[in-house]
Amino acid sequence: xxxxxxxxxxxxxxxxxxxxxxxxxxxxxxxxxxxxxxxxxxxxxxxxxxxxxxxxxxxxxxxxxxxxxxxxx
Numbered sequence: 001x002x003x004x005x006x007x008x009x010x011x012x013x014x015x016x017x018x019x020x021x022x023x024x025x026x027x028x029x030x031x032x033x034x035x036x037x038x039x040x041x042x043x044x045x046x047x048x049x050x051x052x053x054x055x056x057x058x059x060x061x062x063x064x065x066x067x068x069x070x071x072x073x
Contacts, residue, residue, distance in 0.1 A: 001031060002048050007069035008060060011037040020060055027051055027059055 011017055017037040024033045024042060029050025035042040044056055057067045 001045055002072065003043060003045050004053055004056065005071040006042045006044065006057065006060060006067050007071070008040055008042055009066040009068050011035070011040045011065065013037055016065075019063060020065065023059055023063055024056060027056060030056075 008020065011020065014037060017035040020042055021033050021035040024030055024035070024044055027046075029047040030044060031047065032045035033042060042060070046056065053070060053072070057070070060067055
């Protein structure tokens, strides 16, 4: 399992954070998600044998948000 923190531009409210959280949580291989609109970030615990950082970023960006930074933990 790996953890990545995605800095997301455009998270302005709790509904935005909930939308991104549900989207990430529904991705194959994701085991946990914590999204904070106050901090503009999503922390994702995922299985790298099932999904990748690029797939997670692409999923977020399909919702109209922009991932401006990635911080693998």
